[in-house]
Amino acid sequence: xxxxxxxxxxxxxxxxxxxxxxxxxxxxxxxxxxxxxxxxxxxxxxxxxxxxxxxxxxxxxxxxxxxxxxxxxxxxxxxxxxxxxxxxxxxxxxxxxxxxxxxxxxxxxxxxxxxxxxxxxxxxxxxxxxxxxxxxxxxxxxxxxxxxxxxxxxxxxxxxxxxxxxxxxxxxxxxxxxxxxxxxxxxxxxxxxxxxxxxxxxxxxxxxxxxxxxxxxxxxxxxxxxxxxxxxxxxxxxxxxxxxxxxxxxxxxxxxxxxxxxxxxxxxxxxxxxxxxxxxxxxxxxxxxxxxxxxxxxxxxxxxxxxxxxxxxxxxxxxxxxxxxxxxxxxxxxxxxxxxxxxxxxxxxxxxxxxxxxxxxxxxxxxxxxxxxxxxxxxxxxxxxxxxxxxxxxxxxxxxxxxxxxxxxxxxxxxxxxxxxxxxxxxxxxxxxxxxxxxxxxxxxxxxxxxxxxxxxxxxxxxxxxxxxxxxxxxxxxxxxxxxxxx
Amino acid sequence: xxxxxxxxxxxxxxxxxxxxxxxxxxxxxxxxxxxxxxxxxxxxxxxxxxxxxxxxxxxxxxxxxxxxxxxxxxxxxxxxxxxxxxxxxxxxxxxxxxxxxxxxxxxxxxxxxxxxxxxxxxxxxxxxxxxxxxxxxxxxxxxxxxxxxxxxxxxxxxxxxxxxxxxxxxxxxxxxxxxxxxxxxxxxxxxxxxxxxxxxxxxxxxxxxxxxxxxxxxxxxxxxxxxxxxxxxxxxxxxxxxxxxxxxxxxxxxxxxxxxxxxxxxxxxxxxxxxxxxxxxxxxxxxxxxxxxxxxxxxxxxxxxxxxxxxxxxxxxxxxxxxxxxxxxxxxxxxxxxxxxxxxxxxxxxxxxxxxxxxxxxxxxxxxxxxxxxxxxxxxxxxxxxxxxxxxxxxxxxxxxxxxxxxxxxxxxxxxxxxxxxxxxxxxxxxxxxxxxxxxxxxxxxxxxxxxxxxxxxxxxxxxxxxxxxxxxxxxxxxxxxxxxxx
Ligand SMILES: [Zn+2]
Ligand SMILES: [Zn+2]
Ligand SMILES: [Zn+2]
Ligand SMILES: [Zn+2]
Numbered sequence: 001x002x003x004x005x006x007x008x009x010x011x012x013x014x015x016x017x018x019x020x021x022x023x024x025x026x027x028x029x030x031x032x033x034x035x036x037x038x039x040x041x042x043x044x045x046x047x048x049x050x051x052x053x054x055x056x057x058x059x060x061x062x063x064x065x066x067x068x069x070x071x072x073x074x075x076x077x078x079x080x081x082x083x084x085x086x087x088x089x090x091x092x093x094x095x096x097x098x099x100x101x102x103x104x105x106x107x108x109x110x111x112x113x114x115x116x117x118x119x120x121x122x123x124x125x126x127x128x129x130x131x132x133x134x135x136x137x138x139x140x141x142x143x144x145x146x147x148x149x150x151x152x153x154x155x156x157x158x159x160x161x162x163x164x165x166x167x168x169x170x171x172x173x174x175x176x177x178x179x180x181x182x183x184x185x186x187x188x189x190x191x192x193x194x195x196x197x198x199x200x201x202x203x204x205x206x207x208x209x210x211x212x213x214x215x216x217x218x219x220x221x222x223x224x225x226x227x228x229x230x231x232x233x234x235x236x237x238x239x240x241x242x243x244x245x246x247x248x249x250x251x252x253x254x255x256x257x258x259x260x261x262x263x264x265x266x267x268x269x270x271x272x273x274x275x276x277x278x279x280x281x282x283x284x285x286x287x288x289x290x291x292x293x294x295x296x297x298x299x300x301x302x303x304x305x306x307x308x309x310x311x312x313x314x315x316x317x318x319x320x321x322x323x324x325x326x327x328x329x330x331x332x333x334x335x336x337x338x339x340x341x342x343x344x345x346x347x348x349x350x351x352x353x354x355x356x357x358x359x360x361x362x363x364x365x366x367x368x369x370x371x372x373x374x375x376x377x378x379x380x381x382x383x384x385x386x387x388x389x390x391x392x393x394x395x396x397x398x399x400x401x402x403x404x405x406x407x408x409x410x411x412x413x414x415x416x417x418x419x420x421x422x423x424x425x426x427x428x429x430x431x432x433x434x435x436x437x438x439x440x441x442x443x444x445x446x447x448x449x450x451x452x453x454x455x456x457x458x459x460x461x462x463x464x465x466x467x468x469x470x471x472x473x474x475x476x477x478x479x480x481x482x483x484x485x486x487x
Numbered sequence: 488x489x490x491x492x493x494x495x496x497x498x499x500x501x502x503x504x505x506x507x508x509x510x511x512x513x514x515x516x517x518x519x520x521x522x523x524x525x526x527x528x529x530x531x532x533x534x535x536x537x538x539x540x541x542x543x544x545x546x547x548x549x550x551x552x553x554x555x556x557x558x559x560x561x562x563x564x565x566x567x568x569x570x571x572x573x574x575x576x577x578x579x580x581x582x583x584x585x586x587x588x589x590x591x592x593x594x595x596x597x598x599x600x601x602x603x604x605x606x607x608x609x610x611x612x613x614x615x616x617x618x619x620x621x622x623x624x625x626x627x628x629x630x631x632x633x634x635x636x637x638x639x640x641x642x643x644x645x646x647x648x649x650x651x652x653x654x655x656x657x658x659x660x661x662x663x664x665x666x667x668x669x670x671x672x673x674x675x676x677x678x679x680x681x682x683x684x685x686x687x688x689x690x691x692x693x694x695x696x697x698x699x700x701x702x703x704x705x706x707x708x709x710x711x712x713x714x715x716x717x718x719x720x721x722x723x724x725x726x727x728x729x730x731x732x733x734x735x736x737x738x739x740x741x742x743x744x745x746x747x748x749x750x751x752x753x754x755x756x757x758x759x760x761x762x763x764x765x766x767x768x769x770x771x772x773x774x775x776x777x778x779x780x781x782x783x784x785x786x787x788x789x790x791x792x793x794x795x796x797x798x799x800x801x802x803x804x805x806x807x808x809x810x811x812x813x814x815x816x817x818x819x820x821x822x823x824x825x826x827x828x829x830x831x832x833x834x835x836x837x838x839x840x841x842x843x844x845x846x847x848x849x850x851x852x853x854x855x856x857x858x859x860x861x862x863x864x865x866x867x868x869x870x871x872x873x874x875x876x877x878x879x880x881x882x883x884x885x886x887x888x889x890x891x892x893x894x895x896x897x898x899x900x901x902x903x904x905x906x907x908x909x910x911x912x913x914x915x916x917x918x919x920x921x922x923x924x925x926x927x928x929x930x931x932x933x934x935x936x937x938x939x940x941x942x943x944x945x946x947x948x949x950x951x952x953x954x955x956x957x958x959x960x961x962x963x964x965x966x967x968x969x970x971x972x973x974x
Binding site for chain 2: 180181184185188189191192195196197203246247250251254255256257258260387388389390391423425426427428429432439443
């Protein structure tokens with residue numbers, strides 16, 4: 001095995017830059033929120049970043065007398081948990097299986113991070129009342145957002161848009177190409193709750209379901225670091241997003257009576273700076289791909305204004321960007337999103353001198369299945385939302401290519417978390433979620449047999465009851481002695 | 488290739504038995520319906536039965552002068568369609584590829600049968616008004632039936648229960664083990680239509696969604712010809728069906744407020760005689776697996792009665808079989824099902840001397856995907872309802888084992904129809920249905936590669952707009968010159 005690979009520089013959480021941290025903040029920036037978000041991001045990312053140095057130290061110690069005791073002490077002290085004994089016991093004779101140990105540490109770190117997230121709500125994502133009320137006052141009863149599945153958009157809800165994740169439906173898909181039929185089903189479910197239970201409001205309230213697509217591009221390296229699903233062509237990404245949004249609206253309008261309709265919103269995200277390109281629709285629901293509001297411009301235009309003047313300016317700019325007379329509720333909502341995003345622009349400036357050091361991919365693992373509400377940080381996870389590998393193979397292949405490219409040169413495996421959430425109130429749902437994990441694990445095992453044989457892809461299988469605030473239930477992992485996942 | 492295989496005796500439509508056809512009919516038997524149903528069954532099954540004799544004749548002619556002309560004349564005259572030229576052209580040198588020709592003929596026969604079904608509604612399955620009204624008068628707004636996917640239950644709605652198929656939701660699954668989550672979604676969709684559009688009735692009408700499971704058993708050969716998914720153990724089949732029904736009810740009760748609930752009905756079917764074993768629930772929704780009503784007994788008890796007396800007797804018997812006081816609407820509905828089934832018992836008596844000659848499997852093809860409303864005949868199709876082979880592999884393997892067992896000894900291939908219905912009013916839905924066919928075809932091609940290489944499994948890919956009364960759209964077939972399915 002030789003020497004353990006060096007830590008990946010580009011994945012280390014960058015320290016706060018001294019010079020810029022003194023720079024003036026935007027008058028609308030929420031300093032307390034930035035502080036809280038930064039504390040959380042630093043804590044989580046550094047818990048992942050600590051794994052490699054520990055493994056490096058273990059590699060040096062592995063033939064020492066009393067290795068197991070030293071190793072466990074080091075792990076407990078640095079990582080906060082003990083390592084699986086079976087991965088240490090035979091090190092004196094076989095050498096440490098560092099790739100497997102890496103996967104085991106990563107899965108444990110992920111599990112602890114997820115459990116902490118559900119136990120403590122560090123992003124206050126369940127404080128949804130204020131936003132729910134505001135959203136309804138704008139004329140919408142649910143905001144359903146599809147960002148691209150790219151890890152650089154995983155923080156879209158909690159960081160970029162600064163919305164409580166508990167109030168927003170997020171479904172990430174490669175290229176932001178969401179499933180129309182699935183979204184119509186969700187629309188029906190939401191309408192039904194309004195009719196039956198008056199949740200979130202009664203069906204006679206004149207509010208609409210708001211479907212939002214967030215495509216992405218790279219201002220620094222547009223030709224290479226844009227959306228891979230659209231060949232790094234931001235026009236194509238925007239066009240495809242709008243087309244999918246319109247298909248959804250037409251499906252609802254054609255399929256249901258009494259003037260059923262939905263509202264649509266298309267947003268672009270610059271993954272280098274987290275600035276937004278918002279395509280403001282008009283009151284007729286028309287969106288113009290050529291017109292958009294750039295929150296980076298707004299930031300500079302309003303930097304020296306009073307908060308009140310800045311807010312007035314934002315409202316004006318939003319209204320001006322609509323292709324025709326805009327809907328006032330939509331204007332109010334977008335103005336809020338713009339203001340929220342200004343805090344994020346300062347966050348990126350303060351933390352990273354205005355642009356991320358990890359312009360490209362730097363995900364720590366692939367998340368496969370349905371769930372992952374706890375993933376609210378940038379570049380932590382590549383999502384492959386799927387029920388079967390057969391349907392999701394293309395996304396999964398992209399994820400393996402990305403993580404393989406990041407990890408394999410260093411001899412590290414691709415970590416894959418297979419996860420299915422279930423509704424505990426439905427009898428048998430837990431068992432079916434477990435069976436689903438095992439089905440996907442079997443299919444992954446078949447598809448990536450050579451990688452798995454060489455120890456270059458490891459899996460953790462987890463399920464979670466999403467009707468509770470509980471954490472993850474661990475089903476199986478390929479780092480266990482049997483070496484097999486869930487079968 | 489040698490001699491063409493002889494026709495399968497057990498698959499031939501049996502001629503009407505002279506002796507029994509004169510026997511007395513039950514006073515409640517609907518003679519006109521029996522006549523119509525028999526004409527349809529005979530016409531469809533004989534169109535399939537004609538294929539093998541024609542191929543046998545072609546095999547004898549294949550090196551004759553003017554073979555192609557003779558072959559086409561024979562096919563047109565006997566089967567009603569011309570054969571694909573590319574399968575005849577090189578016969579003089581390569582010999583006929585009879586397995587491929589068999590698949591091509593079967594797919595063409597199936598396609599014509601399906602198109603005729605949608606064009607002419609031979610079973611009057613769209614005359615739903617009377618039954619809808621009756622069902623609501625019994626306290627139910629939708630009857631959703633899950634029979635086992637076994638081909639011997641494919642005629643459950645139109646023949647065994649004599650219900651208009653357009654008024655009933657049918658979802659077949661191996662072992663009748665329906666998907667709870669999918670059924671809850673359907674329940675929500677139905678409730679939403681009641682709230683929004685007052686269809687089929689308004690949400691304040693005190694009616695319920697009725698979920699029915701039809702398990703099966705064999706009175707003649709209980710240990711071998713029962714439900715394969717439950718090891719031919721009818722107690723296990725009944726128990727599993729009831730368990731799944733209760734899980735569905737609990738999912739609705741737990742997941743939705745305001746006393747949301749559903750009605751449940753468990754029915755057993757004797758696949759030798761089409762007699763029913765109905766487990767009458769009581770008004771509290773309790774079903775007793777040990778108590779049931781046998782329509783075969785009812786038939787004999789009421790054979791000499793007047794229609795009025797027979798109907799009274801049926802009502803009494805239904806009430807007596809409930810474990811406690813029954814729900815009167817449920818009693819009325821079950822009495823109707825019993826009466827309907829008496830016609831089917833006479834149908835089986837008259838056509839087959841009271842018991843089917845094909846007690847076991849005799850399906851002509853496997854139907855894979857979502858759709859197949861046109862399949863209303865016994866032992867024509869083995870269903871594998873699925874979105875992906877990954878999820879449905881177990882069912883599909885069973886189907887291939889059954890069809891392989893029937894066909895391979897004769898050198899004939901397994902015909903697989905891959906089919907996805909779509910809602911034409913949803914933009915892009917047709918393209919997605921086609922892509923879905925191709926995805927499943929790719930997975931089938933991978934899973935059964937050796938069979939396909941040896942020409943022992945052929946596929947037809949079709950889609951259909953289920954918002955219209957139109958027929959099938961043919962996407963691709965492996966019998967085409969390229970020899971590939973949809974990719
Ligand atoms: Zn992307
Ligand atoms: Zn309406
Ligand atoms: Zn069965
Ligand atoms: Zn309620």
